[in-house]
Amino acid sequence: MIRQLIINNVLHRPIRTIVSVIAVGVEVALVILIVGLTSGLLQETAKRIEGIGADIMLQPPSSSMFLAFSGAPMPIKIADKLREMKYVQAVAPVLLQFSSSGSVDIVYGIDAQSFRDVSGGFVFLEGHDFQGPDDILLDDWAAKAKQVKAGDKFTLLEHDFHVAGIVEHGKGSRMFVPLATLQDLSGSRDKASVFFIKCTRPEHTQAVMDALKPVFPGYEIRPLKDFLSMMSSANLPGLDAFIDSMIALAVSIGFLVILLSMYTTVIERTRDIGVLKSIGASKGYIIRALLGESALICLIGIGVGIAMSYAGRAVFLDSFPTLSILITTDWIVRSAAIALAGGLLGASYPAWLASRKDAIEALSYD
Amino acid sequence: MEPIVVTENLWKMYRAGKVEVPALRGINFKVMPGEFVTVMGPSGCGKSTLLYVLGGLAQASKGHVLVDGNDLVTMNDAERTKLRRHKIGFVFQRFNLLPTLDARGNIAIAQHIYGESFDPHRFEVVTKMLGLGERLKHRPSELSGGEQQRVAIARAIINEPKIILADEPTGNLDTQNSEIVLSMLRQLNKELGQTIIMITHNPEAAAYSDRMVHMRDGQIVDGVPAH
Numbered sequence: 001m002i003r004q005l006i007i008n009n010v011l012h013r014p015i016r017t018i019v020s021v022i023a024v025g026v027e028v029a030l031v032i033l034i035v036g037l038t039s040g041l042l043q044e045t046a047k048r049i050e051g052i053g054a055d056i057m058l059q060p061p062s063s064s065m066f067l068a069f070s071g072a073p074m075p076i077k078i079a080d081k082l083r084e085m086k087y088v089q090a091v092a093p094v095l096l097q098f099s100s101s102g103s104v105d106i107v108y109g110i111d112a113q114s115f116r117d118v119s120g121g122f123v124f125l126e127g128h129d130f131q132g133p134d135d136i137l138l139d140d141w142a143a144k145a146k147q148v149k150a151g152d153k154f155t156l157l158e159h160d161f162h163v164a165g166i167v168e169h170g171k172g173s174r175m176f177v178p179l180a181t182l183q184d185l186s187g188s189r190d191k192a193s194v195f196f197i198k199c200t201r202p203e204h205t206q207a208v209m210d211a212l213k214p215v216f217p218g219y220e221i222r223p224l225k226d227f228l229s230m231m232s233s234a235n236l237p238g239l240d241a242f243i244d245s246m247i248a249l250a251v252s253i254g255f256l257v258i259l260l261s262m263y264t265t266v267i268e269r270t271r272d273i274g275v276l277k278s279i280g281a282s283k284g285y286i287i288r289a290l291l292g293e294s295a296l297i298c299l300i301g302i303g304v305g306i307a308m309s310y311a312g313r314a315v316f317l318d319s320f321p322t323l324s325i326l327i328t329t330d331w332i333v334r335s336a337a338i339a340l341a342g343g344l345l346g347a348s349y350p351a352w353l354a355s356r357k358d359a360i361e362a363l364s365y366d
Numbered sequence: 367m368e369p370i371v372v373t374e375n376l377w378k379m380y381r382a383g384k385v386e387v388p389a390l391r392g393i394n395f396k397v398m399p400g401e402f403v404t405v406m407g408p409s410g411c412g413k414s415t416l417l418y419v420l421g422g423l424a425q426a427s428k429g430h431v432l433v434d435g436n437d438l439v440t441m442n443d444a445e446r447t448k449l450r451r452h453k454i455g456f457v458f459q460r461f462n463l464l465p466t467l468d469a470r471g472n473i474a475i476a477q478h479i480y481g482e483s484f485d486p487h488r489f490e491v492v493t494k495m496l497g498l499g500e501r502l503k504h505r506p507s508e509l510s511g512g513e514q515q516r517v518a519i520a521r522a523i524i525n526e527p528k529i530i531l532a533d534e535p536t537g538n539l540d541t542q543n544s545e546i547v548l549s550m551l552r553q554l555n556k557e558l559g560q561t562i563i564m565i566t567h568n569p570e571a572a573a574y575s576d577r578m579v580h581m582r583d584g585q586i587v588d589g590v591p592a593h
Binding site: 002004011271281284285359360 | 418421423424444447448450451452454456458462463464465466467471474475476477478479480484516521
């Protein structure tokens with residue numbers, strides 16, 4: 001019977017219910033999309049770096065594993081020293097350059113031959129490899145997002161490049177230019193930001209790392225085998241705080257809307273509360289009825305929010321093809337729990353207020 | 367036979383700012399099981415307050431209120447709620463049905479709150495007796511005043527309470543519906559031995575009862591047989 005009362009009450013004011021459901025839906029979608037966007041970008045970046053095929057990454061001291069935040073470049077001569085080491089099969093020096101013209105990108109300045117030696121080479125979907133200093137390679141996602149094809153002109157870092165080829169995504173960056181060109185453009189002659197090292201066999205990774213440590217004290221020497229698991233928000237300073245803030249903001253929206261909605265419900269149903277008390281309903285029964293109403297709104301809102309998340313992802317990916325939004329069951333469940341808890345919390349005060357209403361005053365309420 | 371309702375020197379004070387206003391002033395009153403009693407008196411004389419105190423909706427300030435042997439004055443809100451759930455049925459002037467439930471739901475919710483599962487037999491007996499069989503799927507807004515009040519009576523008696531407390535049950539009804547409702551209350555009293563305490567302004571309504579009690583200024587001024 002209480003279920004019937006809850007359902008009928010929810011249906012009694014459809015506009016209020018729809019607004020509350022949308023608010024909870026927005027809350028859920030915000031959480032799922034924000035977390036999905038950050039973890040999607042991290043994972044996708046990690047997969048691309050793993051996709052290079054190197055075993056070890058050498059960076060200057062105090063560099064971040066997030067390559068966009070890497071520190072000062074190193075002398076490129078280090079590559080020669082690395083190549084001389086035991087079990088090292090190939091070394092690819094890469095200069096990284098942050099570009100924010102039009103969109104935020106990390107451009108890889110590569111030496112075509114050494115990068116091919118480490119990565120096994122690009123899979124060309126269009127065009128060909130570098131043939132001149134002004135050639136640029138874009139991966140298929142970047143080409144789609146920037147609407148360019150092989151043979152087009154492309155301006156990057158205030159320099160006109162010629163799109164030599166479109167390559168399959170998954171080899172570190174989305175844009176590659178010749179190392180020397182990027183060194184000139186960024187004023188980093190004979191420098192590299194990172195060295196990707198390919199060992200003769202994957203089992204030799206640890207041995208090579210052990211050998212590198214005394215030669216390059218203080219340098220960041222990371223195996224790429226576990227890179228994916230290391231690329232988490234916890235390892236990026238401030239990202240967890242950002243995600244938490246966004247979740248708090250989303251929860252606040254749901255909490256406040258449910259609080260307001262249930263508060264007005266209690267005011268509107270003052271007489272009904274008096275009636276329930278007159279027929280012997282306990283405080284607990286009244287609280288249960290109102291929390292049940294809030295829970296039902298939240299459950300519908302959660303369903304709407306999940307649908308909004310998938311729809312939002314489709315719209316985002318259509319507009320920004322280089323984005324990656326990872327929607328996981330884990331975060332769907334978490335966002336649902338957060339929304340439900342927020343909704344119940346929001347309804348708690350109005351429910352408590354209702355349970356304490358004076359029955360006689362409630363019965364005479366107009 | 368022991369009375370089912372006894373009040374002894376019952377006082378109820380309301381606070382208006384810093385002033386305490388007495389609504390009931392030392393009421394002494396008894397109702398026997400199976401009795402149909404009407405309480406009459408001018409507006410503001412304390413009739414409704416007396417009914418609310420007897421039903422446990424308001425706490426008495428002083429004195430004793432015994433309902434089926436339970437002293438409401440010593441009970442807390444939860445205990446009075448429980449007593450109301452099990453022993454008292456209310457019928458109000460404004461019907462006070464839940465607008466989101468249909469007639470069936472409005473009756474069944476009382477059973478649910480009582481803690482019983484839906485009893486189709488009892489439900490059928492009550493709704494048939496009150497002539498509600500065809501109107502059970504209608505919401506209060508789709509029912510006439512008389513039908514709403516009959517639903518309210520059904521809700522009040524569905525759990526077989528010891529006492530029905532009716533607060534001007536015909537106050538919002540036309541003459542014809544008033545007669546129907548009063549006849550039903552009388553029928554409940556006669557056939558089922560239901561104890562009823564009814565407040566009314568209307569002497570014709572009072573004539574349906576066994577005994578009339580008059581109140582003035584928070585006190586009972588006399589009590590006479592209705593016939």
